[in-house]
Amino acid sequence: MPGQELFQPNPPADPSQLPDDLLKYSVQLQTKGYLPADELKSLQMFRRAADYIAAAMIFLNNNVLLENKITHDDIKPRLLGHWGTCPGLSMVYAHVNRLIKKTGMEALYVVGPGHGAPAILSCLWLEDSMSVFMPEFTRDRAGLTKLISLFSAPGGFPSHINAATPGAIHEGGELGYALSVSFGAIMDNPDLVVACIVGDGEAETGPTAAAWHAYKYIDPAESGAVLPIVHVNGFKISERTIYGTMDNKEITALFTGYGYQVRIVEDLENIDDDLAVSMDWALGEIRKIQKAARSGKPIVKPRWPVLILRTPKGWSGPKSFHGELIEGSFHSHQVPLPGAKSSAEELTALQNWLGSYRPEELFTKDGVPVPEVLSVVPDSTELRLGQKKESYKAFTPLQTPDWQPLCAERGSQESCMKAVGRFLKEVVAANPKTFRIFSPDELVSNKLDAVLDDSGRNFQWDIASRGKGGRVIEILSEHTCQGMLQGYTLTGRTGLFPSYEAFLGIVHTMMVQYSKFTKMAFETTWRQDVGSLNYIETSTWARQEHNGFSHQNPSFIGAVLNLKPAFARVYLPPDANCFLSTVSHCLRAKNYVNLMVGSKQPTPVWLSPEEADKHCIAGASVWKFASTDEGVNPDVVLVGIGVEVTFEVIAAAALLRKLVPALRVRVVNVTDLMILAQSGSHPHSLSDEAFDALFTKDKPIHFNYHGYPLELKGLLFGRPGIDRVSIEGYREEGTTTSPFDMMLCNHTSRYDVAVAGLWGAAKSNPAVAAVAAQQAAYIQHLAQKDREYILQNGKDHDDCFDTPKFE
Incomplete structure (x- = not known):
C-alpha cells in the first residue's frame, strides 16, 4: 500500500539507504524565477538592511552608517549578542511582511531563538514600529544611532527578545516553548496566523517534541493557524544539532509521521524565490483546511504545512578567521569577532564584514531607509508585526457568574473541586470564546468534570469529537498546557491550568520565565493588562496516599512565593465555599500568577457564603x-x-x-x-x-x-x-x-x-x-x-x- 515503506519493521541501519520515495512526501515546487524582479530586489535589500543593523548592534556604539573607517573607539566595551540565528530570522520576517502585504494576512511572529533579538529589533525599526511605542527610536539617523548603540548596553535593550520588544509574546530565553505558545495564541483567533520559528537547537527539547502534536487540538472552524518554520542552521553554541545532521529523507519521515505536509526550503542561490513560493503554498494549504471546516465539511485529519528552512549559521557574516570556519559553524553562534575592540586584524575584518552590506545603498545620508527597502513593509500599520493589537492590547475581561448560589450549606460535606467544576461550567457558558481550560488529562480525576456537561474536550484528531468546539484541552504534557496557556493569556484571553499538585513543578521554570515577561511588560508604558495565569493545584499530598510517595510534592507553592511579590498570589481556601470565592476572584484578576490549592475529596463546609466572602476578602480570620x-x-x-x-x-x-x-x-x-x-x-x-x-x-x-x-x-x-x-x-x-x-x-x-x-x-x-x-x-x-x-x-x-x- 502507498506509504508502507515508512513503517518497515527492520529499516536500513544506514539512514542514507532509506528509499528515495520518502521524498515524495515532501512538497516539490518550482522556485527559480518565482518572484518579479522588483519584489525580489526589495526583499533582498530589506534583508541586507536588517542584517547590517543586527550586526552593527552587536559591535558599534558610534559611526552607525559606516561613513568613516571603523576605529577601536567605535566598538562597544562589551560585545554581547548572538549573530548566528539573525540572518534567518530577518529573512523570515521579510517574507512574512511580503505575505501580509500581498494577502492582508493577520499575523504574529513568535521566535524560539530569543537570542536573535538584533534581527527582530532591526526589522521593527525598519517597519517603523519602534517609534510608535518608544518615540525616541525614530526611523532616521538619530533613532538608528540610539538603537544600535543601546543594544546590550546598560539602560538599553537586552540581548534577548523580551516584553519591551514590540510584537513579542514570547521571549525564548528557555528553549522549547515557542510552538506551544503559538498554538495558544491562535485559539479563538480565527483570522490569525502565527509564523513560529523553531530553532534546530530548540527542536531538540522535550517540550517542543510534544508541542508538534498541538495542531491536533485546533478546530480550524473557530481558531487560526500556526505556520511552523524549523530553522536548521546546523549548530548550537558549540556542537552540531540533531536536526542539522538529519538529511531530507529523515526529516520528511519525521514530520510526515507527526502528520504534517513538509516543504524543504534550501535553494541558497534562489533562497528568496524558494521561501516565497513555500510560504505562498503554506498559506494556501492553511486556507484550504480552514475553508473546508468553516463550510461545514471539515477535512478529516488535515495535514497542516511545516517548512524546514536550511541556511548556514551566521549566513552573510565572516566566512573564516585565523584558519577557522565562522559562517556555517558554531563559531558564528555569538560574537564572530570577539577581539574587535583591541585587535587591529579583527577590526579590519569587521570593517569588511559590515561594508559588505553596502549601507550607503540602503540608507540616505539622514539614516532613512531607501524606498526599495521599505517597499516590503505592509502599508497598514495595524497589520505590521510590531503593531498587532493581539500582542499588547487585546485583553477581554471575563464575565464571571455569581458564585454564591453554587455554594454548599454550612455544616455539610462538599468537594472543593466539585463545587468549582459547577462554577467553571457557568464561566464557559458566559465566555464561549475567551476562556479555556488546559489540563494534563486530569480533569475528571480532579473532580472538575461538571465543565464537560455542556462543553467537550477539543481533541480534533479524535474523529468522534472533531469540530465540537470544546473549551477543554487535555494533553499529557504539562509543558504544552503551560505554553498554550501563556499564548492564550498574552493575546488577551483567560485560561485555567488544573493539575495534580505533585506535577505542576514540571512547568516551574516556564512559569518563572512567564512572570519575568509580565514583570517587564508591566514596566513598559504601552503594554496593557493581561489576564492572570491561573493554576488550581489539587490531588494534594494529603490525599495522595493511594498513589504513594511519588505523588506527594507541594513544592510549586514555593516556586510562586519566590516570584516578584507584586505578581504572585497563593491561596489555600479551607472549604468549597471559600474556594468558589477565590476562583471567581482569580479569574477576574489581571497580571498575576495565581495559585489555588484545594482538595478534591469531600470535606466539611465551615463557612456560609457570606462568611466565606468576608474571610477571603480579609485573607485570614x-x-x-x-x-x-x-x-x-x-x-x-x-x-x-x-x-x-x-x-x-x-x-x-x-x-x-x-x-x-x-x-x-x-x-x-x-x-x-x-x-x-x-x-x-x-x-x-x-x-x-x-x-x-x-x-x-x-x-x-x-x-x-x-x-x-x-x-x-x-x-x-x-x-x-x-x-x-x-x-x-x-x-x-x-x-x-x-x-x-x-x-x-x-x-x-x-x-x-x-x-x-x-x-x-x-x-x-x-x-x-x-x-x-x-x-x-x-x-x-x-x-x-x-x-x-x-x-x-x-x-x-x-x-x-x-x-x-x-x-
Missing part, C-alpha cells in the same frame, strides 16, 4: 466557633493553612477543649498566604498591628501548614516576636498508606497540633502547665493507638474525618 470564648484572651493560637491541615487544627481544638478545659485557644485560618509576609513586603501583607491583632502580640503561635515549613519561615521572617512561632507542614514523608497516616507521618495530625498547643499554653497558663506533661503523654498514646489500628486494619477509623463537635 479568627474562627470563633472552634475557639474558646470566640477567641478572646487565648493562651495559644492554632493556625490552619490548607484544607486537610485546617481540619486537623479544628479537631485538635475540640480535643483540647475536652481534655484540658482550662486551656484557652484561638483558632485562625489563613486562606491568602501572602498576608503573612513581612509588613510592606507584599501588597497583601498585614501591617504589624493587624498581624498582632489576629495572632496576638505575645502568645505562642503554632502553624499547621500544607506546604514545606521552610516556606512559611521565609514569609514570617522579619515579623516581631517570631521566636514564639512553631511550624509543621509537609516533611517529605509518605507512602501508600491511609489519609490520616499521612497526617501522622508529617506531624500535622490533630495529635501533633494538640501537643504543640498544650506546651504553648503551658508557658502562660499555670493550670495548663500543671497537667501538660500528663496530657501530652496521653495524646501521644492516642496517636500511637491510631497508627496501630491503621497498620492492623489497612484503613483509618470510620469516624476519623467526622466534623468535630464543640459542646
Whole structure:
C-alpha cells in the first residue's frame, strides 16, 4: 500500500539507504524565477538592511552608517549578542511582511531563538514600529544611532527578545516553548496566523517534541493557524544539532509521521524565490483546511504545512578567521569577532564584514531607509508585526457568574473541586470564546468534570469529537498546557491550568520565565493588562496516599512565593465555599500568577457564603466557633493553612477543649498566604498591628501548614516576636498508606497540633502547665493507638474525618 515503506519493521541501519520515495512526501515546487524582479530586489535589500543593523548592534556604539573607517573607539566595551540565528530570522520576517502585504494576512511572529533579538529589533525599526511605542527610536539617523548603540548596553535593550520588544509574546530565553505558545495564541483567533520559528537547537527539547502534536487540538472552524518554520542552521553554541545532521529523507519521515505536509526550503542561490513560493503554498494549504471546516465539511485529519528552512549559521557574516570556519559553524553562534575592540586584524575584518552590506545603498545620508527597502513593509500599520493589537492590547475581561448560589450549606460535606467544576461550567457558558481550560488529562480525576456537561474536550484528531468546539484541552504534557496557556493569556484571553499538585513543578521554570515577561511588560508604558495565569493545584499530598510517595510534592507553592511579590498570589481556601470565592476572584484578576490549592475529596463546609466572602476578602480570620470564648484572651493560637491541615487544627481544638478545659485557644485560618509576609513586603501583607491583632502580640503561635515549613519561615521572617512561632507542614514523608497516616507521618495530625498547643499554653497558663506533661503523654498514646489500628486494619477509623463537635 502507498506509504508502507515508512513503517518497515527492520529499516536500513544506514539512514542514507532509506528509499528515495520518502521524498515524495515532501512538497516539490518550482522556485527559480518565482518572484518579479522588483519584489525580489526589495526583499533582498530589506534583508541586507536588517542584517547590517543586527550586526552593527552587536559591535558599534558610534559611526552607525559606516561613513568613516571603523576605529577601536567605535566598538562597544562589551560585545554581547548572538549573530548566528539573525540572518534567518530577518529573512523570515521579510517574507512574512511580503505575505501580509500581498494577502492582508493577520499575523504574529513568535521566535524560539530569543537570542536573535538584533534581527527582530532591526526589522521593527525598519517597519517603523519602534517609534510608535518608544518615540525616541525614530526611523532616521538619530533613532538608528540610539538603537544600535543601546543594544546590550546598560539602560538599553537586552540581548534577548523580551516584553519591551514590540510584537513579542514570547521571549525564548528557555528553549522549547515557542510552538506551544503559538498554538495558544491562535485559539479563538480565527483570522490569525502565527509564523513560529523553531530553532534546530530548540527542536531538540522535550517540550517542543510534544508541542508538534498541538495542531491536533485546533478546530480550524473557530481558531487560526500556526505556520511552523524549523530553522536548521546546523549548530548550537558549540556542537552540531540533531536536526542539522538529519538529511531530507529523515526529516520528511519525521514530520510526515507527526502528520504534517513538509516543504524543504534550501535553494541558497534562489533562497528568496524558494521561501516565497513555500510560504505562498503554506498559506494556501492553511486556507484550504480552514475553508473546508468553516463550510461545514471539515477535512478529516488535515495535514497542516511545516517548512524546514536550511541556511548556514551566521549566513552573510565572516566566512573564516585565523584558519577557522565562522559562517556555517558554531563559531558564528555569538560574537564572530570577539577581539574587535583591541585587535587591529579583527577590526579590519569587521570593517569588511559590515561594508559588505553596502549601507550607503540602503540608507540616505539622514539614516532613512531607501524606498526599495521599505517597499516590503505592509502599508497598514495595524497589520505590521510590531503593531498587532493581539500582542499588547487585546485583553477581554471575563464575565464571571455569581458564585454564591453554587455554594454548599454550612455544616455539610462538599468537594472543593466539585463545587468549582459547577462554577467553571457557568464561566464557559458566559465566555464561549475567551476562556479555556488546559489540563494534563486530569480533569475528571480532579473532580472538575461538571465543565464537560455542556462543553467537550477539543481533541480534533479524535474523529468522534472533531469540530465540537470544546473549551477543554487535555494533553499529557504539562509543558504544552503551560505554553498554550501563556499564548492564550498574552493575546488577551483567560485560561485555567488544573493539575495534580505533585506535577505542576514540571512547568516551574516556564512559569518563572512567564512572570519575568509580565514583570517587564508591566514596566513598559504601552503594554496593557493581561489576564492572570491561573493554576488550581489539587490531588494534594494529603490525599495522595493511594498513589504513594511519588505523588506527594507541594513544592510549586514555593516556586510562586519566590516570584516578584507584586505578581504572585497563593491561596489555600479551607472549604468549597471559600474556594468558589477565590476562583471567581482569580479569574477576574489581571497580571498575576495565581495559585489555588484545594482538595478534591469531600470535606466539611465551615463557612456560609457570606462568611466565606468576608474571610477571603480579609485573607485570614479568627474562627470563633472552634475557639474558646470566640477567641478572646487565648493562651495559644492554632493556625490552619490548607484544607486537610485546617481540619486537623479544628479537631485538635475540640480535643483540647475536652481534655484540658482550662486551656484557652484561638483558632485562625489563613486562606491568602501572602498576608503573612513581612509588613510592606507584599501588597497583601498585614501591617504589624493587624498581624498582632489576629495572632496576638505575645502568645505562642503554632502553624499547621500544607506546604514545606521552610516556606512559611521565609514569609514570617522579619515579623516581631517570631521566636514564639512553631511550624509543621509537609516533611517529605509518605507512602501508600491511609489519609490520616499521612497526617501522622508529617506531624500535622490533630495529635501533633494538640501537643504543640498544650506546651504553648503551658508557658502562660499555670493550670495548663500543671497537667501538660500528663496530657501530652496521653495524646501521644492516642496517636500511637491510631497508627496501630491503621497498620492492623489497612484503613483509618470510620469516624476519623467526622466534623468535630464543640459542646
